[in-house]
Structure formats: C-alpha cells, structure tokens
Amino acid sequence: MMKASPHQVAGHQALDGKLGPLIDAAGHFYKPLQGDERGLKEAAFYTAFSSNKSIPDHIRKFFPIFHGTQLLEASDGSGMHPHLVLQDLVSSRLSPSIMDIKVGSRTWPLQAPEDYIDKCLRKDRESTSLSLGFRISGLQVYGSKESGYWKPDKKTIKRFSAEDVRLVLRKFVSSNASADSGLDPDCCFASIVYGGSDGILAQLLELKAWFEEQTTYHFYSCSVLLIHDKELVLEGRSCGVEVKLIDFAHAVEGNGVIDHNFLGGLCSLIKFLSEVLEAPKCCTIKACPQVEEEP
Amino acid sequence: MMKASPHQVAGHQALDGKLGPLIDAAGHFYKPLQGDERGLKEAAFYTAFSSNKSIPDHIRKFFPIFHGTQLLEASDGSGMHPHLVLQDLVSSRLSPSIMDIKVGSRTWPLQAPEDYIDKCLRKDRESTSLSLGFRISGLQVYGSKESGYWKPDKKTIKRFSAEDVRLVLRKFVSSNASADSGLDPDCCFASIVYGGSDGILAQLLELKAWFEEQTTYHFYSCSVLLIHDKELVLEGRSCGVEVKLIDFAHAVEGNGVIDHNFLGGLCSLIKFLSEVLEAPKCCTIKACPQVEEEP
Numbered sequence: 001m002m003k004a005s006p007h008q009v010a011g012h013q014a015l016d017g018k019l020g021p022l023i024d025a026a027g028h029f030y031k032p033l034q035g036d037e038r039g040l041k042e043a044a045f046y047t048a049f050s051s052n053k054s055i056p057d058h059i060r061k062f063f064p065i066f067h068g069t070q071l072l073e074a075s076d077g078s079g080m081h082p083h084l085v086l087q088d089l090v091s092s093r094l095s096p097s098i099m100d101i102k103v104g105s106r107t108w109p110l111q112a113p114e115d116y117i118d119k120c121l122r123k124d125r126e127s128t129s130l131s132l133g134f135r136i137s138g139l140q141v142y143g144s145k146e147s148g149y150w151k152p153d154k155k156t157i158k159r160f161s162a163e164d165v166r167l168v169l170r171k172f173v174s175s176n177a178s179a180d181s182g183l184d185p186d187c188c189f190a191s192i193v194y195g196g197s198d199g200i201l202a203q204l205l206e207l208k209a210w211f212e213e214q215t216t217y218h219f220y221s222c223s224v225l226l227i228h229d230k231e232l233v234l235e236g237r238s239c240g241v242e243v244k245l246i247d248f249a250h251a252v253e254g255n256g257v258i259d260h261n262f263l264g265g266l267c268s269l270i271k272f273l274s275e276v277l278e279a280p281k282c283c284t285i286k287a288c289p290q291v292e293e294e295p
Numbered sequence: 296m297m298k299a300s301p302h303q304v305a306g307h308q309a310l311d312g313k314l315g316p317l318i319d320a321a322g323h324f325y326k327p328l329q330g331d332e333r334g335l336k337e338a339a340f341y342t343a344f345s346s347n348k349s350i351p352d353h354i355r356k357f358f359p360i361f362h363g364t365q366l367l368e369a370s371d372g373s374g375m376h377p378h379l380v381l382q383d384l385v386s387s388r389l390s391p392s393i394m395d396i397k398v399g400s401r402t403w404p405l406q407a408p409e410d411y412i413d414k415c416l417r418k419d420r421e422s423t424s425l426s427l428g429f430r431i432s433g434l435q436v437y438g439s440k441e442s443g444y445w446k447p448d449k450k451t452i453k454r455f456s457a458e459d460v461r462l463v464l465r466k467f468v469s470s471n472a473s474a475d476s477g478l479d480p481d482c483c484f485a486s487i488v489y490g491g492s493d494g495i496l497a498q499l500l501e502l503k504a505w506f507e508e509q510t511t512y513h514f515y516s517c518s519v520l521l522i523h524d525k526e527l528v529l530e531g532r533s534c535g536v537e538v539k540l541i542d543f544a545h546a547v548e549g550n551g552v553i554d555h556n557f558l559g560g561l562c563s564l565i566k567f568l569s570e571v572l573e574a575p576k577c578c579t580i581k582a583c584p585q586v587e588e589e590p
Contacts, residue, residue, distance in 0.1 A: 257563060
C-alpha cells in the first residue's frame with residue numbers, strides 16, 4: 001500500500017531499508033519527521049502556515065497541502081515513527097521532469113548553532129549557492145520511453161559549476177537531454193515550460209511579488225521544485241507545469257523584515273531562466289495545448 | 296584651498312592629522328587611495344565604469360562623476376599620495392541630511408582572503424547586515440539653525456538594532472529629530488523625501504530594476520547615500536533629494552550573474568522606507584516645491 005516515491009530527486013530516500021518518505025495510492029506523501037528538532041520545526045511551520053488566513057490563494061497554491069502528522073511504520077523497519085502527511089506532488093504524473101533548487105545564498109538561519117552554521121557556510125561556498133544565489137539539489141529529466149530519465153547522481157550534482165547550472169537549465173527543457181550526451185540542448189520545450197502565462201517564469205514572478213511584500217516567514221534551505229511533463233505536452237493534454245516550495249525545517253519568523261536572502265536568489269534564478277527563454281531556439285513547440293476543450 | 300569635507304558621515308576622516316578625503320571649492324572630492332589593493336581596485340572600478348558605454352544615463356546618475364586620479368599632498372602630512380578625484384556630492388548643500396547605508400547582507404566578495412572574510416562575516420552578523428540585508432554606516436540629520444545636526448557617533452551606529460534602524464529611518468525625515476530627544480518622530484518630510492515621483496523610493500526602484508537585469512558588476516560593501524536638504528524644501532527652492540552609490544573598493548565582475556546580494560538588501564531597504572511612508576503622519580508637507588518656475 002505504502003511505497004517509496006519513484007520520483008524523488010533530492011533528500012533521504014526510503015530505499016535499501018533506510019528511513020525516507022513514502023507515498024500511497026490516494027496521493028499522500030508521508031515525510032518522516034527528522035529526528036532532531038528539525039522535524040518538529042517543519043511540522044510547526046506547516047501547522048502555522050496552513051491556518052494562516054493572511055496567505056492569499058494564489059500563493060498558497062505553491063505550497064503542498066498539509067494533512068497533519070501521523071504515526072506510521074517507518075520505511076527502515078525501526079517501528080512507528082511520526083510523519084508529515086503532505087500532498088504528493090508528482091506521483092500521479094506520467095513521466096515528470098523535476099528539478100529541486102535550493103534558493104538563497106545563505107542556507108542557515110541566524111539563530112542556528114555555530115557548528116551548523118560552519119557546515120552550511122562551507123556547503124554554500126563550495127556549491128553555487130553563494131555565487132548564484134541558488135543551487136540545484138537534485139533533478140530528473142525525462143527523455144523517452146526508450147531512454148527513460150536522465151538523473152545525475154548526487155556527487156555530480158554537488159559539483160555543478162555556474163556553467164553546469166546554465167547547461168542543466170537548458171537540458172531540463174530539451175528533447176535531446178538523455179544521459180550525458182554531448183548534444184547541444186535543443187531547448188524544444190523552453191517556451192512552453194519556462195514561458196507563457198502559466199509557465200514557470202510567470203509563476204516565479206508571482207512568488208517574487210509576494211516575497212517583496214511578505215515579512216512573516218524567512219525560508220532557509222527551502223527548495224523550489226520545478227515540474228513539467230513532456231508526455232502530457234506531446235499528447236496535447238496539458239502543460240503540466242508546476243512550481244512548488246518544499247522543505248521548511250529551517251523556516252523561521254520574519255519579524256517584519258522581508259526574506260531578502262530568498263528573494264535575491266529567486267531573482268537570480270528568474271534571470272537564468274529568462275536567458276534560456278531569450279536564446280535562439282531550433283525547435284518549435286510553442287503553444288501550450290488547451291485542456292478545457294472537453295465537451 | 297583643500298579642506299576636510301564638513302558633511303562626511305562614514306569612513307576615515309581627514310581630521311586631527313589623519314588621512315582622509317579632501318574637497319575643493321570647485322566641487323571635487325579627493326579620496327585617498329587605500330594603501331592595500333583596495334585603493335587600486337576602486338580606481339580600476341571607476342575607470343572601467345566611466346568608460347562603460349552600456350550603462351544607461353538614468354543609472355549613471357546614481358554614481359559620482361569620476362575625474363581620474365591625482366597625486367596630492369595627503370591630509371596626514373605624509374607627503375604626496377594618490378587620490379581619486381570624484382564629484383563632491385554634498386558640500387554645495389546648505390544643510391544636508393545624509394544617511395550612508397551599506398547594502399547587502401554579505402559585505403565580502405567570494406574571492407576575498409579567509410581572514411578578511413572572517414572579519415566581515417563577524418561584522419555582518421553583529422550588525423543588521425545579515426538580519427535586514429543592510430546596515431546604517433553613518434548619518435547626520437539637520438534639525439535647525441539652533442540645534443544643528445543630529446549625528447550619532449560611530450559606536451552608537453554600530454550597535455543599531457532593527458528597531459533602531461526603523462526609528463532612524465523615521466527621524467531622517469522628521470522635523471523634531473534633534474539629538475536623542477525622546478519625541479516620537481513626526482515624519483513631516485516623509486512624503487516629500489521618500490515619496491513622490493522624484494523621491495528616494497522612486498529612485499531606489501529605478502536602481503532595483505537595473506539590478507534585476509545587470510550582470511556586469513557585483514557590489515560588496517558598497518553604500519547607498521540618501522541625501523535631502525530641509526532648508527531647500529522649506530525655502531521652496533527644490534526637493535534636494537538624491538540617491539548615490541559610493542565605495543567600490545570591493546566591486547567585482549558579475550560574470551553573467553545578477554548581484555542577488557545587493558538586490559536582496561535593496562529590496563529590504565525599499566520595504567522599510569515604504570513602511571515609513573505608509574504610516575499615518577501628523578505633518579502635512581506633502582508637495583515638492585517646483586523649481587522650474589523661473590521666467
């Protein structure tokens with residue numbers, strides 16, 4: 001009934017007897033509370049956020065729906081363990097391409113313990129977080145039924161340079177992005193996935209406008225999840241493009257100040273995606289198929 | 296002929312035989328090159344920036360005009376010393392109120408030496424840089440001919456908390472901001488200084504739009520200088536409101552990435568100033584006197 005999510009691209013995975021998130025057939029994502037206070041903090045965030053009436057609907061849609069917490073048999077067989085019960089964002093997809101991008105040049109809150117700050121700062125400096133304001137934490141790009149997914153391993157992703165990030169953001173919307181092919185990404189799906197009134201850029205700009213105003217939450221080490229589904233696009237069923245925010249173990253109170261750290265990183269990501277969109281393309285899938293044509 | 300600037304609010308000052316900037320009656324500001332490589336870097340920045348044809352005029356106006364470098368007798372009597380020759384931004388003013396705000400939660404470039412990073416990071420954490428995305432480095436607020444300027448000393452400014460910053464941003468545009476009066480700032484000049492189509496907010500928004508696009512420069516430890524002149528306003532001669540960027544010893548190449556660090560801090564400052572403007576005011580100086588009425 002419960003199983004490991006087939007489309008998880010970052011974080012701990014419930015494989016080989018390890019503790020990780022599970023999904024069910026009803027569209028729920030069960031995320032085990034992390035053992036230290038992070039788990040409790042993430043649960044507290046979801047609880048507070050889901051009852052915060054001042055969050056407008058067009059912003060709430062970026063957050064997974066929260067169904068409370070639940071004691072469940074843990075995936076590592078260690079017995080009952082508390083889990084966050086969240087909306088499963090991707091398992092109903094046919095062949096989702098997913099990118100997990102940790103936003104913000106600083107991944108640690110001011111209140112964090114010194115040794116945690118040292119560890120995060122080192123990672124922020126070694127990755128592209130400090131230079132670009134964000135880093136890619138995980139990804140899978142669907143190629144075709146034959147080639148399956150291109151899903152670089154964690155070590156490769158950790159070493160991504162600024163140039164790698166540029167390339168990956170192009171591969172993410174290309175039809176020829178299989179494995180480590182030396183092909184120049186064709187950016188076939190760029191206008192339909194990044195562009196358009198419902199595309200990823202439009203959604204990120206909506207988020208940006210909120211971050212320019214909201215002073216309630218600061219999100220450290222939080223990820224933007226970018227999702228699209230080539231099969232849906234090619235079948236003309238939907239664009240299947242979604243933007244979600246996940247990972248709130250280090251969300252803290254904003255105390256009347258905007259989250260300038262997240263906002264700066266978000267603006268940098270927006271600029272990177274705009275540049276993919278502005279580059280000349282060889283491919284012509286440009287219009288999003290309409291889904292509201294059913295009788 | 297040369298003298299110390301009477302309106303310097305931050306940085307080294309040419310007083311008591313120390314090395315500091317000098318001004319002349321022709322409107323030049325002579326800033327001694329800092330002894331280590333910082334001086335050379337700042338000179339290199341001004342040289343490159345002033346010949347960069349891609350900078351639009353509405354952005355160039357935020358930077359002091361650069362007239363090259365010149366060997367001058369140093370203010371500390373140590374002999375000839377190279378100086379940057381810049382536009383003097385304030386000496387022609389009657390009674391300028393000035394605030395120097397270091398923008399960005401991180402004041403150090405990635406390339407900096409470890410000991411310099413440690414020092415900056417400590418200062419960023421101890422000040423409001425990390426929490427607010429900016430810190431006030433210096434200020435003077437003109438009260439009246441009788442009371443003169445309110446100019447807190449460096450130690451006081453260094454200890455500014457988020458609440459102090461909020462208060463000072465209100466005092467900066469108040470008619471009752473003398474010394475450490477316990478009076479609630481009346482924010483008399485808020486709409487005329489922060490608001491309006493030529494006000495500080497409008498100018499910062501213009502800068503923000505540029506920072507969302509430009510990927511040529513990253514400005515670490517750079518300040519936004521906010522200037523206004525109550526006497527000019529009260530005499531109906533001009534609003535006298537100006538925004539300038541200064542201090543480029545740590546400007547580095549952007550390498551195709553936006554300056555998300557400066558941009559984030561700028562957005563935070565914009566939010567703080569918007570809040571001063573939105574708060575209810577008791578005072579009614581609202582319209583900027585027109586200066587173009589001369590026959």
